[in-house]
Amino acid sequence: MLELNDINVYYGKIHAVKNISLKIKKGELVALLGANGAGKTTTLRTISGMLRAKSGSIIFDGQDINKIEAHKIVAMGLAHCPEGRQVFSRLSVLENLKIGAFLRKDHKKIEKDLELVYSLFPVLAERKNQSAGTLSGGEQQMLAIGRSLMSNPSLLLFDEPSLGLAPIIIEKIFEVIKELKNEGKTILLVEQNAYNALAIADRGYVLETGNIKLSGEAGDLLANDEVKKAYLGG
Amino acid sequence: MSGTYLLQNLIDGISLGSIYALVAIGFSMTYSILRLINFAHGDILMIGAYSGLFIMVAWQLPLWASLLGAMIFAAFVGMLVERIAYRPLRGSNEEATLITSLAVSIFIENLGIMVLSPQPRGFAIPKFLTKLHTINEITISNMTILIISLAIILMLVLTYFVICTRMGVAMRACSENINAARLMGVNINKVVACAFAVGSGMAAVAGIMLAGQYGRIEPLMGFVPGLKAFIAAVIGGIGSIPGAALGGYVLGLSEILLVALLPAAYSGYRDAFVFIILILVLLFKPAGLLGTLEGRKV
Amino acid sequence: MDTVKKNKIVLSVEGITKKFKGLVAVDNYNLQLPEGEIIGLIGPNGAGKTTVFNMLTGIFPPTEGKIMLAGSDITGFRPDHIVQRGIARTFQNIRLFSNLSVLENVVIAAQIRKKYGFISTLCSSASFTKEENELITKAEEYLEALGIAEYKEQKAKNLAYGIQRKLEIARALATNPLVLLLDEPAAGMNPQESIDLMHTIRKLKDEFNLTVILIEHDMKVVMNLCERLQVLSYGKILAEGTPEEIRNNKLVIDAYLGRSTASA
Amino acid sequence: MLSRRDKLYTGIALIIFLGLLGILNNTLSGYHMRLINLIGINIILVVSLNLTNGFCGVFSLGHAGFMAVGAYVSAILALPLTKKALVLPELPTWLGSIEVNFLLSLIIGGLVAAFFALLIGYPVLRLSGHYLAVATLGFLIIIQVLITQLSHITRGARGINGLISYTNVWWVWGTVIVTIYAVWRIVNSSYGRGMLAIREDDLAAESLGINLTSHKLLAFCVGAFFAGVGGALWGHLITVVNPLSFDSNRTFNLVVMSVVGGMGSITGGVIGATLMTIVPELLRNLEVGITIFGMSIPPLYGLSQIILAGALILVIFFRPHGLVGNWEFNWNFLKKSKNISKTTQNL
Amino acid sequence: GEQKDAAKDNEAAAGETIKVGAIFNLTGAQASLDGPSLNGFKLAAKEINAKGGVLGKQIEVISIDGKTDQTSATNAALKLAEEDKVVAMAGFSDSNYALAAGPTAQEAGIPFITTGATLPSLPEQVGDYFFLAPFGDDAQAYAAADYAVEKLGSKTAYILKDTAMDFTMNLAAYFEERFKKYNGEDAILLEDTFKTNDQDYSAQINRLKAMKTKPELLFISSGPSDCGIIVKQVREAGIDIPIISGDGFDTPLLIELGGEGANVDTYFATHTCLTNEKELVKNFVTAYQEEYSREPENGFAALGYDTMYLIADAIERANSEDPTAIRDAIAETQGFEAVTGTISYEPGNRVPKKSVSVLKVEDGKFAFVEEVTP
């Protein structure tokens, strides 16, 4: 479904992503791990068209999307829940969610998805008319996840969805992600919380300073000594 | 001071305020999305007025047609300016875009002086618009009525557009966070171009109204209204369309009423008083009349 | 732990409340904080933890209640006055001076105690030079203490996330506080980095004789570091006690911890 | 802080520079010397503007207003008594009967401007961003109105003419050196760091013990002081001041110089002011009618401004943070060749 | 920018040219006044050159844009004096800029004739190298007051003046002085103000309408850019007492913008009437039309034209290219016939004694009413 071939990404002179290749099959949940600054966010931003790879190709649904503008990639069925939430702070919670469904025209289904998001995150229903900027950090994170679900995507990119959340919510979010996978969505998950991520993922990649260092089945990675030492705190 | 005197001044203030409001609304369209103080907005207004005059004189078309034509032409120029001068700087710092817009303004003004000659020209409006109505010693011309109603109609239409249409929602999203808007599938180039088109079209309307009301156009006519639009938009609250309109009315009304209410010997102090009022407004409402202070969320 | 309890109270908070247009973000929050303690403030997202910090540091004045630091009332003081009295903080969303160097970031915080005046600045007097040099040495010490001295010439925005977090702590320390407020210092760190951070905080506490309030969602860090925990929920204190007590508190499990974390 | 080596280099450079000025002063035509003086005055204005707009992040559009205050105060004070009775007969007696030497009039002009900055800054500096820009623009307009209306002191729209052309290369460049020195001292002190912190994140700065108001006020007042002195020098160069001399266009002009050079840098201010003074004069030479193949094209007045505008857009396009950004001049390039690459990289 | 008019080969033939400097504000707010002036100035130079120039040499007009900016104006003057070595300079329709550039010329010892600034004290303020080509504000204001009192029989007046311009403030002051001399201290019923380019005068007009005793005359002291709009708005508000003003009204804009309103009792005192039947005037108008394919935009075009001839005449009489000699010759000018009237400088006075024309708007045209020498 998604295939990255030898992509290289730069910020000016900084070479943030070096020759990365990865593959995600339809319906798979893949975890992308790595220390701070490894290039995880950069990779996701390149996939969703926010950044351009200098070389390499990104194949999504059989089409090279590296030169395609971000909004067209979204129209192809990709949703990206960005790092740092990026909610529209002066718009209300409800408006934020509606913008998530910006490209959709099936109003009935949108209403249904809205209910679904509310049932996943009841706080959002309580706060639906509050402006998003005044939500607490965790509430904003829920809003960002909810918003990315609203486009009814086939491929989801999550960038550290558990950042700053209460344990009980983290649990919930991983459940939600698992459920999404069960529904048949394809998911690329960037996480610091490597335990939880690998626990629900099919496969994983480990990035280090812009390079892919390790990859394999989730279970194997969990058991890998190197991974344990570097990322699992043991 | 008689009631009619006050009423007459109120009407005149609203009429002047309507023109400021028209300019300010257009200004704030682009201002809210790109945080761009578009000093060239006043010059687009000038282009709108000249093209309106051209359509009326050269093609002998009626006022509504020249309004429409001028809007289209100004929208085109606005989009062109955005494409050439502002888009390459998208996402850059505020000062950079500010200077660019100043440069664009200098460019257009001097081109105007070279091409159109610095001589002011008369701008004649159809006879029926100059007709005066007198009720109880209060006079009001059809032109004034047209200006006020056009301002109100355009304001409502735009508010509807921004709140209810998809493009409008996309604009608001962009004005909050351009990158997140892209992730929602919003084509920001289209949105920004559209904002410039709408803003410039509004400027053209304002330009023709200004020219019609005062009967004169010249290449530098945009400078003062452009500055006032900036002031009005800020006073109203950055990014708020009703705010920009309100700011325009506050400015227009205070300019007229201060002269009317101050003794003649002090009317020269008008602008000082206007700005003292505006500074006071800002001190009590630091985010403008209708703006919301982005909460000190930590 | 008993010895700690006997210590005198540095920070005493009596019934502070914060309302935002109808929403009661914090409701009657109380705290008696003895010198040298690390207390954990946990609770669901939106419970009002950061708001408590904001009130303590003067970002918002509390709607009601009183804050006493080392015996004097600081309620409603401006943030800069409060830091001078001795409460420093880090921010949940990192707020470094991103275009300035790491060293400058810390010197800015350290200069809170400088004494030279404007005239000596203009004529570059001896006292000016001496104090400036002292400030830089001081700042370097704090960077050393957090183990990030090697980055001192770099711009803050070019640092990796974890380093930025540490820099925020160094910066807060440089104001020489009595009480340090840490707002989710481990957010965005992987488990190994969190553990390293935990050790750092403990070391700093001893080295600088600090009293700490810690907001954190990483239970491993909280449970290991704190002697006492307060749980906020919907702005109210839901529970208070030792990590052990909190871990087994049914209310807290339901509202915050969830089954798996509690059992982990 | 400068190392001993840097102090030496700076001293030598200063002596060479002053010597050069002396030589130029005796060889160049008055026209060219005037350009050199204008460059100096613009440097004073732009470097002082950078203190607020660049270092402190307080975007003020009121600089021309402070110039006006300084220029008028100094003009009125330094006008010889005989002329004063003629030109400004309505002055209050105490003002009408004093004549102050030029240096003192410059300083008083600057101080009065700084005092105005204190008055307006105290309420207004709590605003931020464009709100502050509008409020300071308002201040400029209020000053203009006052000058126009208080005609018994200022002669209103007529302006005060016949000022003695005290301003010469030594006054100007002496002030330039003082300005740069003072701003440089401030920037490299706790005050300057506080300003930078406020620019980067005012909330964090406040939470680290920085008093926002006093730091912003300091930047604003010092900036205004030098703007006042610069305005006074300008007035005694042109020898006539009137309200139109200090309008919003002049403020915008200064802002352009500041942004083109680099707002957060003294070096940037110097470069921006120099370029934006010289280039428009040079561009005048383009406004000449030419004859090609028997077709004569009349001179296109306004062409130089159009070209300048185009050039500005290009500069900003390639260097959105100005020509030097936040880079500051230093002597490192003299050290060793391997350091050269480092400095140019910073550029 | 500068411009070297004479073709290169021409120059070679004559050996060299006589350089005359022209500083006009060709861009910025003053451009609409100064542009026509420069046109007139250059037209005259061209005519003179076609007739063989002066002292057997061609005149080369070096023109620099003052950009409506005092700094640019002084730079330009210095450049002309020191780089281009002109023998005389001319320019500006506004005293602010004349006051900036004039002293530079004075210091360099080069005569400067302002084509359009009418502040009578200018020469006194700048020095003995500075001359006015037009009459002073006092002359036109007195002429207007005289006409109003003697011919229109006005006993009371209302004054509306632009406070942003030196010219309008002075004009109003001189008018007031003269009018009060005729009709007593209380003759001015109200004095109101506005600012250049205000565009909306309704508040002032409302106050005028609300006055208890209505004045018999409106004196409107405005510049060319505002006059039409003011007249239009005054008339639209239903006020039809006579309006009178100075040369600020001498612009086609008065008719174009004033519309019907301008046809109602609107008078002004100015330099000349371009529809005048005088030979000189007619020749000028045709030559201007031929050169620029449009009517002279305003009276300043004629003043620019006259100034060039005035300078050429002085050079001829001085029989020298020495600036000081030329200055002396200008100062001795007597009975010089120009489009804008006869120019004579009385000894020690560098404001010419010139006749003032009073014009009236009739059927959308300027009509000559009378010529007075106040």
Ligand SMILES: Nc1ncnc2c1ncn2[C@@H]1O[C@H](COP(=O)(O)OP(=O)(O)OP(=O)(O)O)[C@@H](O)[C@H]1O
């Ligand atoms: N806007 C930017 N400009 C310059 N460099 C950047 C920018 N964004 C990221 N980088 C650099 O690129 C590298 C990769 O960053 P990236 O954000 O992709 O890391 P990450 O793996 O997502 O880390 P984290 O876990 O902290 O989110 C880092 O060295 C970072 O400093």
Ligand SMILES: Nc1ncnc2c1ncn2[C@@H]1O[C@H](COP(=O)(O)OP(=O)(O)OP(=O)(O)O)[C@@H](O)[C@H]1O
């Ligand atoms: N400036 C504000 N205006 C309005 N409401 C606010 C503001 N700041 C916070 N709130 C509200 O107050 C509540 C408490 O917020 P706070 O940021 O203190 O939560 P928190 O406990 O820190 O949560 P998290 O763990 O997610 O950071 C939230 O519901 C939030 O929406």
Ligand SMILES: [Mg+2]
């Ligand atoms: Mg990341």
Ligand SMILES: [Mg+2]
């Ligand atoms: Mg929080």
